Amino acid sequence: MTSVAVGVTILNILVAFTLSLGGAPILVWMERRVAGFIQDRPGPNRCHIGGFRLGGLVQSVADMLKLVFKEDFTPGHIRQKFYFTLAPAIVFACAFLTFMVMPVADILYIDAKPYIMQALPIEFGALWFLAFAGLSVYGVLLGGWASENKYSILGGIRVSASMISYEASMSLALISMLLIYGSVNLTQIAAFQGGLIFGFIPAWGVVLQPISAIIFIITSFAETNRAPFDMAEGESEIVGFHVEYSAMKFGLFFVGEYIAMCASSALIVTLFFGGYQIPWLNTQALQNNLTLVLSTLIIILPIMVFLFTRWMKKANRWLGDSLDPRHKETKKLTSFLFVSTALIMLVLALLAFSNLSQNSTNITIAFLQILTFSIKIYLMNFIYIVVRWTLPRFRYDQLQYLGWKILLPLALANIFITALVVVGLS
Amino acid sequence: MKTKIVPRHGKSFKEKIYLPAVFGGMKVTLKHFFSNLIDGKKFKSMSYPEEQPKDITPRYRGVHRLTKRDDGSVRCVACFMCATACPAECIFIEAAQREDGVDEKMPKKFSIDLLECVFCGGCVEACPCDAIRMDSGIFSFIAKKREDFVLNKEKLLSIEKWSEK
Numbered sequence: 001m002t003s004v005a006v007g008v009t010i011l012n013i014l015v016a017f018t019l020s021l022g023g024a025p026i027l028v029w030m031e032r033r034v035a036g037f038i039q040d041r042p043g044p045n046r047c048h049i050g051g052f053r054l055g056g057l058v059q060s061v062a063d064m065l066k067l068v069f070k071e072d073f074t075p076g077h078i079r080q081k082f083y084f085t086l087a088p089a090i091v092f093a094c095a096f097l098t099f100m101v102m103p104v105a106d107i108l109y110i111d112a113k114p115y116i117m118q119a120l121p122i123e124f125g126a127l128w129f130l131a132f133a134g135l136s137v138y139g140v141l142l143g144g145w146a147s148e149n150k151y152s153i154l155g156g157i158r159v160s161a162s163m164i165s166y167e168a169s170m171s172l173a174l175i176s177m178l179l180i181y182g183s184v185n186l187t188q189i190a191a192f193q194g195g196l197i198f199g200f201i202p203a204w205g206v207v208l209q210p211i212s213a214i215i216f217i218i219t220s221f222a223e224t225n226r227a228p229f230d231m232a233e234g235e236s237e238i239v240g241f242h243v244e245y246s247a248m249k250f251g252l253f254f255v256g257e258y259i260a261m262c263a264s265s266a267l268i269v270t271l272f273f274g275g276y277q278i279p280w281l282n283t284q285a286l287q288n289n290l291t292l293v294l295s296t297l298i299i300i301l302p303i304m305v306f307l308f309t310r311w312m313k314k315a316n317r318w319l320g321d322s323l324d325p326r327h328k329e330t331k332k333l334t335s336f337l338f339v340s341t342a343l344i345m346l347v348l349a350l351l352a353f354s355n356l357s358q359n360s361t362n363i364t365i366a367f368l369q370i371l372t373f374s375i376k377i378y379l380m381n382f383i384y385i386v387v388r389w390t391l392p393r394f395r396y397d398q399l400q401y402l403g404w405k406i407l408l409p410l411a412l413a414n415i416f417i418t419a420l421v422v423v424g425l426s
Numbered sequence: 427m428k429t430k431i432v433p434r435h436g437k438s439f440k441e442k443i444y445l446p447a448v449f450g451g452m453k454v455t456l457k458h459f460f461s462n463l464i465d466g467k468k469f470k471s472m473s474y475p476e477e478q479p480k481d482i483t484p485r486y487r488g489v490h491r492l493t494k495r496d497d498g499s500v501r502c503v504a505c506f507m508c509a510t511a512c513p514a515e516c517i518f519i520e521a522a523q524r525e526d527g528v529d530e531k532m533p534k535k536f537s538i539d540l541l542e543c544v545f546c547g548g549c550v551e552a553c554p555c556d557a558i559r560m561d562s563g564i565f566s567f568i569a570k571k572r573e574d575f576v577l578n579k580e581k582l583l584s585i586e587k588w589s590e591k
Binding site: 314 | 432445448451452454455456458459462463464465468469470471473476
């Protein structure tokens with residue numbers, strides 16, 4: 001391996017880590033604040049480090065610290081201590097590994113040598129996702145069984161039943177997408193979506209296959225155990241499979257759920273919303289118009305930052321008095337934002353108006369695509385969160401009815417129709 | 427008798443595919459989300475320890491206080507009516523002769539154990555002299571030791587009426 005290959009691999013792994021593991025506290029924060037705003041209350045907003053609250057983001061750091069430093073307690077009645085400890089690790093590792101195959105950018109050419117921008121550069125990404133998403137059921141079931149508690153094992157069975165039944169429709173919805181893309185390679189799938197239909201609509205999966213997109217998104221909700229299919233915990237009503245867990249063992253289940261959510265958002269984005277593609281600007285177009293794109297960014301970025309600081313000044317208030325500690329935070333953050341924006345603009349201007357070599361053009365494009373991919377993932381996560389705080393929970397029989405009697409036949413019919421159309425067109 | 431037939435929902439195709447209802451619900455929640463995101467002052471909750479509630483009614487039963495006569499002396503005559511009426515037995519009175527001629531008796535000691543008190547208001551109703559009231563509006567009483575929760579006569583006399591603050 002050359003040093004370039006090592007560098008690209010490290011970059012990919014870092015990006016995947018930041019988006020999945022680093023995303024967990026951000027998602028916890030997003031979940032709480034969005035829930036608060038939807039219910040007309042502020043959500044957690046007190047925790048701070050030296051006056052910096054960052055809108056309550058510090059709270060989830062504090063929560064993570066608390067989970068880490070709590071006593072790792074194993075109840076005395078548990079005989080299978082090994083499996084009891086193994087279960088959260090399986091859930092966490094499976095969620096984590098599913099994220100590793102997401103293409104964060106198009107194939108990067110450095111000195112005309114291709115580098116696949118996945119943390120695990122494998123060709124069968126879609127199958128890898130299905131395999132590990134299916135494997136996480138074992139962690140849930142094992143945790144429920146090893147807890148030696150009737151409620152836990154019932155919870156575990158309930159969750160695994162719902163996950164398995166939705167996995168069937170999920171795979172079938174995926175198959176109809178694979179028929180269209182003609183590949184299980186996620187990088188190729190995302191590259192396919194850089195094209196245009198009729199010359200002006202981006203050829204995203206959601207345009208080509210709306211039914212498949214809806215089925216896949218619904219089943220992803222069930223697969224990640226989130227509302228309206230959250231049979232796993234059902235915080236207020238039912239006891240889930242992890243009643244006997246505490247401290248970081250519970251933390252792994254908890255973080256695993258958020259990483260699984262991130263991973264399935266990433267897959268939804270890759271399959272249906274163009275992956276890393278900027279709409280109407282595929283890699284080729286970016287290479288041709290890089291100066292134009294960067295100049296647009298140079299114009300848009302300060303406007304966005306200015307509007308953001310205005311909003312911050314208005315929204316980051318507390319009790320309305322002038323001795324508000326949040327004024328100081330707002331001022332410091334504003335100056336920090338202005339300085340960093342100026343620096344970023346300087347870098348962008350250097351990139352835009354100097355004569356870039358082919359390598360640096362490609363690397364700049366890769367960074368733009370990574371940025372696009374992250375924004376898309378967070379938009380999808382936002383939808384996950386809004387849906388959770390909008391819909392009531394499905395009853396268990398309704399959940400199975402929806403999975404087996406509606407989604408599965410629909411997905412099957414969709415496959416046949418897609419196959420007919422694909423064969424007919426080719 | 428007229429029968430009212432409640433229409434059953436969930437039979438039409440539009441309701442069976444759930445999605446219109448899902449998007450309708452999301453529209454409502456997103457409306458709340460964005461209006462609160464843009465203007466954070468529409469919250470129905472308040473920042474509690476800094477913002478205190480302003481809607482305490484005159485009949486709210488808060489921490490007790492002992493009322494005073496016009497000359498500023500204690501109104502209580504140590505008749506033990508409140509201590510007798512108290513279901514939690516949290517009022518402890520020691521009577522003494524009143525020497526200044528205003529009345530015959532007065533409490534030497536008058537203490538209420540707030541950890542025992544159930545805030546029923548029985549003492550206020552039992553009092554024949556309007557000497558004890560619960561209109562202080564204090565709904566949250568904090569102390570660091572158990573002993574500090576026992577309010578003595580001086581403390582009870584120093585608490586003021588809610589509306590006068």
